[in-house]
Amino acid sequence: MPPVPLPQQLHELADLLGEMCTAAAGALNRATTAMLDGRVRLAEQVIAGDARIDAMRAQIEDVATDALLFHSPVAGDLRAVVSAIRAAGDVERMGDLALHVAQVVSMRHPRPVLPPEVREDFTQMGALAVQLALKAAQVARSRNVILAVELDADDDAMDKLHRHMFTVLMDPSWPHGVPAAVDITLLARYYERFADHAVVVANHTVYAVTGEEPDAIPI
Numbered sequence: 001m002p003p004v005p006l007p008q009q010l011h012e013l014a015d016l017l018g019e020m021c022t023a024a025a026g027a028l029n030r031a032t033t034a035m036l037d038g039r040v041r042l043a044e045q046v047i048a049g050d051a052r053i054d055a056m057r058a059q060i061e062d063v064a065t066d067a068l069l070f071h072s073p074v075a076g077d078l079r080a081v082v083s084a085i086r087a088a089g090d091v092e093r094m095g096d097l098a099l100h101v102a103q104v105v106s107m108r109h110p111r112p113v114l115p116p117e118v119r120e121d122f123t124q125m126g127a128l129a130v131q132l133a134l135k136a137a138q139v140a141r142s143r144n145v146i147l148a149v150e151l152d153a154d155d156d157a158m159d160k161l162h163r164h165m166f167t168v169l170m171d172p173s174w175p176h177g178v179p180a181a182v183d184i185t186l187l188a189r190y191y192e193r194f195a196d197h198a199v200v201v202a203n204h205t206v207y208a209v210t211g212e213e214p215d216a217i218p219i
């Protein structure tokens with residue numbers, strides 16, 4: 001049986017990576033809803049569904065390995081294959097971060113995870129992180145370099161929200177004690193890192209298409 005043609009494999013890698021980003025976005029969206037609404041069953045669905053994202057990474061690695069073995073790609077094709085492998089690792093980490101959010105909800109149930117002071121911040125962080133992941137999915141499928149570079153600017157909004165969280169926690173009038181502050185610090189970090197990994201996925205695409213780092217690409 002002849003090997004799958006390289007262009008078909010490259011297309012499959014792009015589609016799988018886009019699907020994986022979309023799955024990570026869905027996982028974080030559900031985890032955020034579970035956290036905000038105290039829906040432990042929804043959190044458990046996120047925990048159970050993490051294996052699907054892991055399986056997609058394995059599938060990407062299988063396709064990429066076949067492409068390398070049977071076609072010995074060079075130049076842009078080689079960058080596309082290697083970048084897909086690297087990006088899949090970042091997306092798997094995004095799924096793990098969504099998993100961590102869901103695990104906090106499950107561990108703290110039936111106690112609410114978030115005090116009122118930070119609910120709006122986490123609502124915004126969740127929406128922004130999901131938006132970044134969906135945009136990364138679009139970049140993976142379309143290989144749109146301009147859209148990829150935009151993610152770096154989008155991430156600045158997440159960094160701003162992350163910094164504001166520390167302002168809230170450091171307020172001397174914080175009434176919820178150290179354990180709640182620790183939970184919130186970790187959760188805020190999960191969202192910030194999720195966004196960072198989405199940016200890295202887009203950066204891998206920029207390198208695959210252009211051979212240059214994103215900072216060298218004019219918007």
